[in-house]
Every structure is written in C-alpha cells, then in structure tokens.
Amino acid sequence: MRAFLTGSICGHEILLMEKTYQPSEIEKSWYETWEANGYFAPSGQGTPYSIAIPPPNVTGSLHMGHGFNNAIMDALIRYHRMKGCNTLWQVGTDHAGIATQMVVERQLQAQGLTRHDLGREKFVEKVWDWKAESGGNITRQLRRLGSSIDWTRERFTMDEGLSKAVEEVFIQLYDEDLIYRGNRLVNWDPKLHTAISDLEVISEEENGYFWYFRYPLSNGDTTADGKNYITIATTRPETMLGDSALAVHPEDERFKNLVGKTVQLPLCEREIPIIADDYVDPEFGTGCVKITPAHDFNDYEVGKRHDLEVINILTIDAAINDAAPKAYRGLDRFDARKQIVRDMETAGLLDKIEDHKLKVPRGDRSGVIIEPYLTNQWYVAVESLAKPAIEAVENGDIEFVPKNWENTYFSWMRDLQDWCISRQLWWGHRIPAWYDTDENIYVGKSEAQVREKYNLAADLELRQDEDVLDTWFSSALWTFSTLGWPEDTEELKTFHPTNVLVTAFDIIFFWVARMIMMTLKFRKEIPFQKIYIHGLIKDGEGQKMSKSKGNVLDPIDLIDGIELEKLVEQRTSGMMQPQMAAKVEKATRKQFPDGIPAYGTDALRYTFYSLASTGRDINFDMGRIEGYRNFCNKIWNATRYVFMNVEGEQVNKPAGLNDYSRVDIWIQSRLQVTLKKVEDAIAIYRFDLVSQAIYDFFWNEYCDWYLELSKPVLWDDNASAAQKNATRYTLLDVLEKSLRMLHPLMPFITEEIWQKAAPMLGIEGPTIMLQPYPEADTSSIDETVDSEVEWLKGVIVGIRNIRGEMNISPASNINVLLTRGSEQDKNNLATNQQFLIKLAKLESVSWLDDPESAPPSSMQVVGDMEVLVPMAGLIDVDAELARLGKELDKQEKEIGRLSGKLGNTKFVDNAPLEVVAKEKEKLSN
C-alpha cells in the first residue's frame, strides 16, 4: 500500500508507483492484515477442503524443502479458498524427540553438564524453555512465505490434546495385543543411549578391513587339509569376545567332519561348538563364520536356531563389559578392537588383514556406529495394521501423485518389520505403562487408573516405564489428533479425511505409511485422498544442500537478500569440519560476489512452482529466481501502464461487443485459454505448467502484444470515446482477472495491485484472497480472432525482421506494401491497418494488386502473402540476396519435406485424415 502515493501534478490526481517493484515494502504489511482479519480461517461455507501440514520440528528453522513444500500447499489452499471451498490448512509443530533433546544436551555440555546432572524433571523443563525460546522461529518463517495458515488452530505434538490421543492409541493397541514388550536385538545408539528404529539407521559403504583369525581346534582335531585350526574372517574383531559358535554350511565338504566338534576361542579360553547352518555362504570369506548372537542380527537368528548362548559383551556406551576377559573390560569398542588384533598377532593367530569395503550402520542423528544390542523394548505389531493400509492404496482410496511411488510404498509395506517405538530419552510422550516389583506390566492412563483397571492392591508398589515414544508415533496420528480426536468434534466430521498430503518422498516410510495405518485403525477412514510426493531441493548443480558442502541457501535470505560478508559468516560458522571453511568461503565469494539481492517472497515462490514438475528432484537455479523477480517487475510496470491510461477516466463495461477492437476480443480469448490450462494443470498438481501458462500469457501476450496494441486505440484522436472505453475496460479487466488467476502463486504483489485495480472496475471486497477464482469460459475462446491476430503479429514480426537484417533504424518510419495474398489477407489489412502502422512504425502500408509492379524491395513471406519494404537506393543487394537465399532454402526444404511426405502413399494411406489435411494445408501455404 505504501508503494502507491497519491500526488497532484498539473492539477490531475495521478498514481505515483515506484518505477520498479520493491517486494519488501509490500509483503510485510499484507500478511499481518490477512492474519489479523482472520482471512485464513475456514469460511464455514462450501465444500470442505483441508490439508494438514507436515509438522516441522518445533525448534527448527526453515530450509528450502520447507519453502517448496509450503509454497505448494499454500497455492492449493488459496486456490480452493478462492474456488469457494470451506478451506482449512491445519498447522502445527513436532516435538522431534531426539533432535530437540540433542540440542538442549549440547547446550548443557557447553556448561560442562549432562542431562543426568539435572535429572529428568529439570531437564524436561529446560527443553520446554528452549521450545518457548526458539519455537516461534519456524512459524515466523512460515509466515514470511505467505502461507495462509489458520494459526488459531496451531497444535503441537506434545500439547495436552495430542498427548491424550497418543495415550489413547497406545492403550488400545496394547489391550488388543498390537503393542507388546519384547527382548531382542535392537539398533542401539551408543552415544544417545537409546534404541532407534531400522529407518533411523543409515548404512553407507566405508573402507574397512577383513581380519583373518585362527581358532585352534580342540582335542587334536584337524581340518580336511590337516590344519589344527579354522580360519574365520571378521570385520569387527572385538565381537569375538561374545562368540558362542563357529558356523559352516552343512554341505561344505571342507568342514563336514568338524561339525559337532569344538574350537578353543582365543583370548577368552572358552570352548565353542562348530555348527552347520544354511545361513553360511561357503563362497564368502573362508566359508566359516564366527557366531556372535548378542551383537549381530543374523547371528542372533542362528543362535536361536541352535540354542546358543547369548553373551552380551558391551555396555550401553559400547565399551567392553564384565562378561569379557579382564584384559579388555572398560575399553572402548575400537580400542578393544586394536588390542585384540595385537593380542591375536602376538599369539600367532592372526592370519592376514585385507582391505574390505563394508556397509557401516550409523545413527541418522548421532552419526556414530550403531550396535545391535539386546534390550527390552516396546513394539507395534504391524502386520494387521499394514494389511488395510496396503488395500487402501490398491483399491484407489488413496492415490499417490505421481503414481509410481505406490510401488515403493507397496514393497515396503509388504515386508514390514515390527516397529520399535520405545526410546530411552526424556523428551517425548512417556510410555503409559507401570511395573510392579515382579515386572508385571500394567498399561493405562495413570497410576491410579491402572490400579483400578487391573484391580491392584493399594499397597502394591508400581513404577512407571522410563522410556518415551518414538516421535513418529505421535506424528502418525497427525491428521485426526489435530482435529480434536479422541473427542468426536465438528472439525473431524468436516475436515477429515483431508484432501491431500504434500510431502517429499524421504518420509514415506517414517510418516506417510504409519499415518495410513494408524488412521485406518482408529478412524476407520483414510487420512488423505491424495499424496502429492515432490522431489528434494538440491543446489544448482544437483548437489544436496548441506552445511559441510557450504551450498545451503536459506529461503529467508533469498526473500530479504543478504550481504556477502554475512552470507560467508553464516556458511562458515559452526561447521563440523572447520578445515572446509576456507573452501566454502572461496566458493561463496565466487558465486555471490555481491551477496544475494532481495528477490521477495513472490519471486521465490514462483521459482518453486516453475521447478515443480513431478518425479524428480529440484535443482535450484539462481538464474530462475532472478527471472521471476523480473516477472514481478513486469507485472508491476504493466500495471503502471494500465493505471496511467485509465487514470481520471470513467471506465464502464461496454454494453455490447461492438465497441471492442479485434485485439480486445483476442486478449480475452487468450485469457480464457490460459485459465483452462491453469485449471487442468492444478488438477494434476503440475505447478510448473501452471506457472508457465500464466507467465506466457501475461508477459508474451498481454504485455508484449496487447499493451502495445492498446496504444493505437488510446492514442488515436479519431477513435471514438466508446472504443477507447472498451480498450481501457479490457486493459483493466484482463489485469484484474490475471491478478486473481495468479494470486495463489504470488499472493503479495497480486493483493497490492488488486486493491487499487478492483475499485476501478467497481469491484468491492476487502481482499483478493476471498475473491472468486476466475472460471475458464471456453465459449469465449475465439479462434477466428486468434488467427487474425496471428496474422497481424506475423506481418509485424516480418517487418521487424527486415529492419533488423537490413539495418534500418528503428526510429525511421517506413513504407510497406503487401501483395500476392488472399482476400482474407486483404481484409485483415483493412481491419488492422492502424495496429500495423503503429507497431511496425510505418509511414504507410498499402495493398499492391500487381506484384510485378513492385519496386526493388526487401521481402518477407507471411502465409502466401509477401510483405515488401521498398528499398530504393538503400538496398544492399548482396545482403538482401544472401538473406533471401537463406529464406528460400528454408522454404524449399520445408516444401521438399512436405511434398515428400504427401507423395508417400504409405503416409497418405495410413496417417489419420486430419494429420494429412494439416500437412496439405501447410504445403499450399
């Protein structure tokens, strides 16, 4: 609003708009206005349309992925709101158990404290403090993106209502035996001291070693080739302290005689059996495997089959515990590894060491190597939950967009392991289970309720489970818990199932699949009808954005701009590998020598849309955002032109069609074509096509042609008042509709301009947000006028061509002759003469009946008509001959191609009639 100043010049009130678009001036106030006036809340009328936001980490900050994801959701929400839907964008944040706890622990660490120094209660308080302090960050940033979110309904996964939902679900699943407690190997994070789920383990190939150890045979036994030992290969020597067998393949002739015998486990002085199991691959390693049931998932299974002893040799820190020989107790696993290799070598039992690439499992948060570890944990039995979740996608109740993600979903769901949901953390939903001194389990809402439920004696001692639930447990309930479940609320009835989930593929398993399972289980309905899966945002070279690569772009920096020095500091501070800082700094200075300019939210959003084709990652190209910033400027300046030309005039809607020029009708027709394209593209979530259609229309048709073509009318003293009014009306009307068409993608600039443009058309309303979305009226698509204007454009471009190539000054007015054309061409000239003269900057244009009488000219062909620019004396014969020769070549090639094609009877016989007709028409031209 600030950008419009009303001033008085020469006695006329005119609008003084800034000459270039200044986003920061405009964007800030509008969001506050929208939010303060409650425009984001559901209208309470119309078809319900709802989206639940993928809840960001409450203490997190906005990255490009959020920017993209929320831009898509906001476009959908704004579009449907304008379409008249009762629209809810349900917002909230996630407590992000591990991530948040880690941040606070790091803060404590800086003071030399651990969470245990504080104790559970104090520590959790500290986390809440941290949430209060930084929790507003992410939501503030979401506002900067223009997200039209109903903030009055904001939820948090650990607020009272959602915690109640979590409790309810846990208890019911437990009572139905779908949650159980199990003692088995889990993925143990020795740094965080918690179990994590399979999904939270990232296995990547790293360089390691194969150590070949000799295990001496007992009782003087020997191998087939006479050795008194068996060689095994291992990548983790320290685990030998927990070995309880050696295994060979049952059919392996080399070892058949040894099955049932024993070996002496070196360093431990224990005797362990040699067993036979199919699991062993005789081709791999030495064909003989050491079995460590307590520290390897496969070995654990083997151990169960053979009833082997499970010897846990690790502490929760992954140091060697007291079950191991004294020499190794207390050593860290990797120190123990070194020591063991040395000791084996000393004992003459180290055969050799080979380089070996292996998959190393690391915790996705801590980054340390995960140990398989035997503990008691809580599990969800997923089989019965997965079945209906698979069916819902199979039968089309839920659809993935793009569809091929369904395969990924199915393949995962059909091979689902039970979900380990307990975490040994303090930040999260505490598990509602109590134990008596005999470790009997009681599950309920509170200790009191448990006593009642299980009819326990008042003096029975109970203690609550110390663990909390996996964060994804509460996120899995997101679509319905945020709407008030387990209460049977109006919102649930109205807005659930939600219409679409918009998310990246990386959380299909973590979140999407689990939401489907839980929602079907507890609501007996799907959580959402569509799942729009989009790609990840990478940098311009297709590299993942990461702090260590120093290629991270912050959406807020793109909106507000940032100085080079600040950007360098931001990118190089707090790096995990400080030695990379110099490199990052150099690259940053090279890529952004002047820092990053303020592109504004609308330009950033438009860039996201333009890159939002489905099924691939998005390489964020700085060139694109600059282009769309320029687009904003184009819109701005087109508006300035329109306003200048309607300022001080009473603009009325013309009563009939008579007052409109041909191009007035044409631009309206083109607008309808565009609206149709937009509507179709949104229906299939192709925002790249939406953005392209609007961009093309507004810049290449409205600005490049229509605005220029309006000048001959508005600046013509002979044009009638009615004609001028019709053109002014069309300028405004198309602008205003374009703004509404564009608003879901570019909310700010459209609101800013619309506020001024709408009243000029007599349109009332507090905000463009709540205006109806323009409907495509295909009946006013006029193909006749289309081809006429195409003709006009063709002639103009032809003349400009001649100017360019013949070096005729753009300033000079020239004479043009048209000849050899059809009656239609002649008519087109008659109707469009004034446009032609103005846009091609002509002195005159006339029809030449006798082509042979043409003076020496430079020529362009439009259809079968010739456009001649007489060049008397001026013509550069050689240049013109060269140019025409080139033109002729092109034409002849085309004629050759077409007649060849049409001469081919196979083509004429086989191709569809309309295709043949089209080719014939082209040839005749």
Add this chain to the structure above:
RNA sequence: GGGUGAAUAGCUCAGCUGGGAGAGCGUCGCCCUUACAAGGCGAAUGUCGGGGGUUCGAACCCCUCUUCACCCACCA
C-alpha cells in the same frame, strides 16, 4: 543383490494419449521508442546419451548398452 528416476541448446528445465524440437538464464547485434534497461526488438545455438527394433512417421513405444542420482536388502 533388488528397485526407481534421470540423460533434450553453454546452464536449469518443459515437451500431454507417437505427426513440423521449446522456455528462462546466458551469448551476439540494434535500441535509454512517453509501463518496464529487472526493459524492447531481432539473431545464433541441439546426430533429443549410444546402438538396434516396431511404425508411413519415434525425443516419445519395445529391446540393449553406457553414465549419473536415489531407495531398499543380513553377506560374516
């Protein structure tokens, strides 16, 4: 080992059910023409990854190879 996606102009990407290769940025000319130099007008630029096949016709369908990215999987 299994699976998915990608390979199109110098760069980032479109190209719908096969029927004359496109956009933005960049490049090269000419223009500060009273909306916009963040602009206007014009121009150049592609064996559509390689090879084979189907077809009258293939960037698009089939086969195969190459390269890249990602996902899943227990090879000690």
